[in-house]
Amino acid sequence: MKHEQGGLIGVRTGGRLFVDSLIRNGVDFMTCVPGESFLPILDALYDVTGTGTGPRLVTTRHEAAAANMAEAAGKLTGRVAACLVTRGPGAMHASIAVHTAYQDGTPMLLVVGQVARATRGREAFQEMDYSAVFGTTAKSVVEISDVDRIPEHVARAVYLATSGRPGPVVLAVPEDVLSDMSDAEPIPAPVAEPVPPAAGAADRLVAALAAAERPLLIVGGPKWSQETGEHVRAFAERNTIPVAAAFRCQDAVDNRSGAYVGYLGLGGSPELRSAALEADLIVALGPRLDDPTTDGFALTERPVPGRRVITVSDDPDEACRALIPDGVLVCSLEPLARLLSERSAEPPAGRDKWLRALRASHERFSEPPAPGGGVDLARIVRHVRSVLPDDAVVTNGAGNYTVWLQRFFEFRRHGTQIAPHNGAMGYGFPAALAVSAVRPEAPVVAFAGDGCFLMSGSELATAVQEQLDLVVIVVNNRMLGTIRMHQERHYPGRVIATDLRNPDFAQYARSFGAPAWVVEETGQFADAFAAARAHPGPAVVEIRTDPAQITPDRRLEAPGAERDGRAAGWGAQ
Template identity: 45%
Template sequence: MNTARSGGELVVAQLEKHGVTTAFCVPGESYLEVLDALHDSPIRLVVCRHEGGAAYMADADARLTGGVGVCLVTRGPGASNALVALHTAWQGRVPLLLFVGLIPRGERDREAFQEFDLARTFGASAKSVLTIDRADRIPELLAQAFLIARSGRPGPVVVGLPEDMLRDAVEVGDGEPFPLPRTAIGAEQANSVADLIADARRPLVVLGGSPWEPGAAALIRQWAENWELPVVTDFRHQDLLDNESASYAGYLGFGRDEEAARALADADVVIAVGTPLGDVASDGWSLVRPDAAVVSVLPDPEGHAAIHRPRYRFLATPAAFAGAMAATSPPDERPWAARTRELRERFEWYRTPQPVGDRLDLGIAMAELQKRLPADTVVTFGAGNHALWAQRYLSYRTYPAQLAPRNGSMGYGVPAAVAAAIRHPRRRVVSVAGDGCFLMNGQEFATAVAEGAAPVILVVSNGMYGTIRQHQALRHPGRESGTRLVNPDFAAYARAFGGHGELVEETGQVGPALDRAFAAGLPAIVELRIDGARIAPETTLDDLRE
């Protein structure tokens, strides 16, 4: 016999049933019944300072756990603030549930206070948008929502919760999680790919997308090294292969080494696992040769942006493909092996910083940081030129270890670091932020203090929106407009919240400042105040003008 429960209690019971252990929120009166039910729940509720930051944290938590991230916000302004993270989760292929408290059902279509059309607002950035009008259907519809978020191409699902529905008391049992559809690659299919590679001269493996898991990453490494295949990773997926692997040859996308792009352009066989080889990886779909044999491995039939006609198209997860290929045996002759070694040597050169003579040399600063990072460190960053140093000079050894937005969303790095430090308090968590990127969600530093989390955030401070300034220098030289910033003292900002703060203005100060920050046991900010002329590791604004 079921006991009558409110809609709010049912929502929380389903979260527990589906294995949710942490949820992120900004509270609202529209879902008070859910908040009340969470009071007695084992689910850890992380109270954030902005809905965008809360949803970014849910995105980061999903990437770290391989589960579904959960965020709760209120209607109207609250839901609107979370939209940026929905777009980030969509383009990052991250499973996420965004719960939105709504106006009472009887007040719809009257432009009531904070009335909000979920489907019209979120329809283009979510896999599904649904509103639960009957409390007795909560178990059924939330089981569907979890399945939709995780199956095929993972992504965000938006769930509307009318305020009065959450107060309804009904007698209904909990829903059981749906099993994920299983995919497989047969031995015959794996051997077809093996034969294709064996006949190649310049094969290349490209890793990216989702859903990945640590076991799949380990199997891919085993296969690649056994076959001596060169592997590059898609934009913001550098952690899919241990960067110390003899097969790892770098990454594609913004900030890449041109030799990695050349490897894709020269490849006669391209094995794309989890990634549709989109515009960022392939320079607007131009790098892949028309006569290249493409093997495409994607978990969804749509294959968004997969415009390269594949020789083989497998509807499978990376784990299924990795397991099948790890069981294949390489040929005795591997003519591409020498090229793999050349690409690896080139990558080693590319990721080794060379002094550029700046008072505070960011390349050397990254080398100092790398010395202090264990193999399981989590690194986060948002969008902007500051990310070029974190991508190029830091090493990603385990999966997952890199949390960064594929859609170029500024403000992601700080909340992602807070979520990572909450989820993994014993792992070192570092965020590299630009001054513009940091202050888009810097308020979530308060969440870190409140939760006892201790990420270390390096703020690259140059007083400008550097990426846009770079484009201006190239297209409109001598006409700076709309890119200058006035910054606070970021070290003092950290101390004002109860954290640890450091100001660094010279290269020699970097190591000691990092040691103090890591030893503090508090959330910390290390401001790296650099010359505003330095726009990229090897480029200044003067270089662009010339």
């Protein structure tokens, strides 16, 4: 290969070598906010993007959005996406997505331009020690000090990001390394082969499940697939085993299955949480038994007489991360699920009653409450489900508005729920941008609270510029509802710092060139949503909700809770 600046076969800048190494390792989606610390990378991307075969590069308005987009793309595809940021402030803006990727098990590469080697250690302009900054939130943090070793470090980063429990890797590259010349060639990362279960392991797992009177499969997590979900569903249905989704893994199996009994985690069914405590065998097939899934570790914090817990992961360390289980099965999920789909065992008498009771409880929980006045979010979510195809992707950030989505939306295919397990606000809208860019054939809908949306609302400019086709549903209750709920519960009548004075979201969207509709009654939503979906490009539907309706079943009842929309500032809009 002849490079314009090198003039010799195989000689290229560190920036071009870095880009070629990313491409060699299948990194075909990148995001950035441009910075002078990685100009040689941007110059190299000039030659390869927009060619129809090169990677796609999306420039955002804020590094947090750029990093959230890369994380969401990795979560959706299972492949590494890269976020390019400049040193210091740029890296810190991106840090929240690194934390999300670490807690969610998402393959991601954060590339940080670093100060020149000659000025390291002197607190140069925007200098930081990224090993110290990201050491507890990334699988690996490396500063590349030799241009010839760029291929090695990129290949290792891609391997680490995707092997075992996936996660983020940070590569810091001094700007002078990117300007140096090299005749090194890109190196492909090794591909970790699936780990088959040990001989007889599937039979032993089936035997344990067959002997249990009240078993519960908890499913989801990294490296799940549509095929894995179909195998697990078939096995569970045939053997009358209830299947519960881990927190924000509701798309792991088809929710229409008679074996699906709901999701564990924030906003989930109290009846399912109680049933999980009564199970005599819990098998965590893929997910980490983390804080939200286990209701603050209540499910796992101490041994319970008569109950066993078995964890399944292809990462031996991960299998014992949240608790010391009674049994560990180290293998990849898909080959195990395939073996399980071929197995049957006679269940104990009466276990079908256990499954039927949990399924009936789930159906009751997911049925919208009796309609009231104003906006009924439960029926709006049900309408969204009824008009979207099964492969539509729904994204969200964090806040009480997500409870309606999680509870009333029926997920039917894997890869259709993109949400942060670590509760990061500002995530849902950038995640929708990434989905639209990576999977343009699928309808994309982002749900965002008013506080959540304004953390990344300026990315409407990115959506319009990139012509990304998606609908954003902004649930506007004029407050930070989750914290307000906790305030009213623990400090009634002493509300502070949670009221929000919002813009007119419809006018805000139109100022970027995106059409928008306002919904103040449930009956207005269907037409507004249909019009938004028909528009090619980004569109916004603002839903103005009752600020007192904190969850589908609970209103603010404490002294000082505002129930009048006018008191919350509608007159100003």
